[in-house]
Amino acid sequence: MKQVRPPVVTILGHVDHGKTSLLDFIRKASVAVGEHGGITQAIGAYQTEHQGKLITFIDTPGHAAFEKMRSRGARVADIAVLVVAADDGIMPQTIEAIKHIHSAKVPMVVAVNKIDxxxxxxxxxxxxxxxxLSDNxxxxxxxxxxxxxxxxxxxxGQGVDALLETVTLVAEIHELKGDPNLPPSGVVIxxxxxxFKGALATILVRDGTLKKGDSISVGGVDCKVKGMFDWNGKILDTVGPSTPVEILGWESVPGVGAALGSEAVTAQTVGAVKSLIEKLKTEDSDVLNVVVRADNQGSLEAIEENLAKFNEEAEHIKVIFSGTGEVVDSDVHLAESTKAIVIGFNVSVRPSANKIAETQHILIRHYAIIYELLDEIKDVVDGMLVPGIVEEVFGRAQIIAEFPYGKDQKIAGCRVVEGTFSKGPKIRLIRGEELVGEGKITSLKIxxxxxxxxxxxxxxxxxxxxxxxxxxxVVESFRNI
Structure with missing residues (x-):
């Protein structure tokens, strides 16, 4: 039977904006002072109580050097707290953190720190x-x-109680629940x-119950649970949903991000893919997310410019990240968290990144000629644009107002005149008797x-x-059958 479980919260932000100090104040432990260079070295998980309700915090580094860890933290969390220093405002790593939060599709709370x-x-x-924030x-x-x-x-500590209260309210709104009667599922963080103790791993139990003596397998590594400890070192016999626990008894060290139970089943369903078109079909998506690496800035700009041409009528290609140099671990982790593929143009792939890609079934495509890259992308887009034989119209709406959003986006105020609308199907925009274009609904609000x-x-x-x-x-929602 499902029960309310504690929210799992990650704290993200730019380096030195006070993320670790904030978490340190919350859990009353001197962590920030002892860290090398003031930057968190590894993900830890902790629990605190506010007004009788538990909150689980995952401490993810905010420095750009730890992008893969920040991405992982966002994926396993229910709520993300974005820390922004009052004096600096939004900084580069803040923007990257926002991207990870949006990709993970978790609710966000903004904490403006250093108000003193x-x-x-x-x-x-x-x-x-x-x-x-609006611009982003x-x-x-x-x-x-x-x-x-x-x-x-x-x-x-000013405002910290208000922050915890806000996190609790957001959790209540989203009705986070778990079933302690299920087999355990979770993620290695x-x-x-x-x-002295041998291989150790901290698992965040997302659902179900893990017990001392259980036999589990995570990422191909077997474990007979000999001991479980919470973040204070307290010995535990059973662990329920939303609880982090350090486990003793592994045959070897499991990889961070490896999944336990149903989490592993979910990860495996993506499967290995052999081409861009197969990847798109596997994801059942009209938009192909890509992480791009090129040998120099000139090549990178040329690739991005040509990829943008595929989005003239509707968004088909989304560049999640682009940069120069070899494909590294963080590129693959980012691709994993955003369901993207990695495109490498005249660059090598770091062996460790290749290994991660093989384990997580992340597709890396190599190109030496830009026309080969663009031809394959064109095949993908053309495949998406093949019309169906029969068309089904779900609904029609009239745009009656517009509202600005961000730097260059707008919200359409609509009245539904026929049928229904949801975010899944395609939509087309009609002006008079002219078809303006086709696309998808990215946000739908009342x-x-x-x-x-x-x-x-x-x-x-x-x-x-x-x-x-x-x-x-006029907006029409439809599909081709």
Whole structure:
């Protein structure tokens, strides 16, 4: 029987914005002071209690050098707390953290830290940060969005209770539940070889119950659970949903990110793929996410410019990340978290990255000629654009208003005049008797709430991929059969 479980929370942010100090204040342990260079070296998980309710925190590094760990933390969490320093505002690693949170599709709470700094005009800085967040597709509640923003000081503790209360409220809204009667499932969030205890791994149990004496297998590594310890070193006999636990008894060290139970089954369903087209069919998606690596900046710009041409009518290719140099571990981890493929142009692949790709079934494509790359991408896009024989129209809506969002996006205020709308099917935009283009609904809201479906007579807000709309346009939801 499903029961309410504690939320699993990750804290993300730019280096030195006070992420670790904030977590340190919450769990009353001196971690920040002892860290090398002020940067967290590994993911740890901890639990704290607020007003009688448990909250599980995963500590993920905020420095760019630990991108793969930050990505992993976002994927296993239910809620992400984005820490932004009041004096600095949004910084490069903050933007990367936002991308990971969006990719993981978890709710976000923004914590504006260092409000106690002398000489900082908090009111002015808050407005600046809200605008920067909006520019990066994060709309706070004050601006009509769903993202709470809380002012805190990790140094004095000011606002920390309000932050924990906000996290608790967000968890209640999303009705997080687990079933302790199920077999255990979870994810390895830390592992290492201890010279006295042997192989150790910290598993975040996502669902079910893990017991001392159980035999488990994670990422091909077997374990007879000889001992379990919480973050305080307390010995545990059973562990339920949303609980992190260090486990003793492994035959060897399991890989971080390896899955236990149903989590492993989910990971395996992706399977190995042999081409870009097969990858797209496997994901059942109209958009192909790509991570791009090239030998130099000129090649990279040429690839990105040509990939952008495939999105002129609707979004078909999305560049999650691009950079120069060899394909490294963090590229593969990012591809895993965003269901992307990795494209390498005249670059090598680091052996460790290749190994991760093989284990996680991440497709890496190698090209030496740009036309070969573009020809294969074109085959993928053409495959997506093949029309069906029969068309089914799900609904029609009239655009009656528009609202700005971010730097260059708009929300269409719509009234549904026929049928229903959801985010799955394709949509087309009609202006008079002219077809403007086709795309997909990326956001569907009634008032401030994201919804899965709207029906005839209801008014809603829609955001589209790759379409420029005008008031008076008609939106049709359809599919080709």
């Amino acid at each position: 700094l002398p000489g900082v005009n908090i009111k002015v800085q808050l407005e600046k940060i809200k605008k920067q 597709q994060v709309l706070v509640e004050e601006y009509g969005g769903e993202t709470p923003i809380v002012e805190v000081s990790a140094k004095t 830390e592992s290492h070889m201890d010279k 008032s401030r709430e994201e919804v899965t479906k709207v029906e005839k007579g209801q008014e809603c807000g829609m955001m589209f991929s790759g379409l420029e709309f005008q008031i008076g346009d």
